[in-house]
Amino acid sequence: MQYQRLACNDNGLKLISFAIEKKMKTMSTHFKKKNICKGTWVILDRNKTNQIDHVLIQEKYAKMIANMRTCRRADANSNHLLEVQNQSREEINRRTTLRIRMLQTATEENQKSYQHQMKKVKQIRKNYTKKKREQLENKYKNKEIRNFYKEIKNIKKGYQSRPTHYRDKVGNLIGDETEKLKRFLEYFKEMLSKRAKEYEE
Structure with a gap:
């Protein structure tokens, strides 16, 4: 584990022992990266990340992996700072349902339905961001400094996604x-x- 983010705990040491025993390489720490690209899990209630997910491969196949990095977003189909009302939540749930249908049966019709729903959800996100910005501006203008900085803190913390399926x-x-x-x-x-x-x- 050449470029791990932090010192190993017991689980990390077990993983190293397993990799050595099975003649495997830990490719997720093989390439030199900035710390921001190493974290794979966000610690709840704290703006910190841990590197708990790793990719192991047999040494003879290691050259097949040319590079590796962590996706810095919560998920390809989620967005940070997303808080929505019931109607918007229904649209997001519908997007999730269509995504599952598309992954299970990759027909052109299913892909089009999913893409159309993605556009609707993106529009919801755009409207939400605009509304949130206006609310922050009003709080600043009305000198609601405490509420203003509280909102800023929540935005900086961001949306923390968990696997849903x-x-x-x-x-x-x-x-x-x-x-x-x-x-x-x-x-x-x-x-x-x-x-x-x-x-x-």
């Missing part, structure tokens, strides 16, 4: 909260049973 064993996307919890439980049971078998052997 996961895949089942077959590869289908799961959006329902109950189904996601079931999948997590299933996954960890499998991991623990594998570990138990390895130790027994």
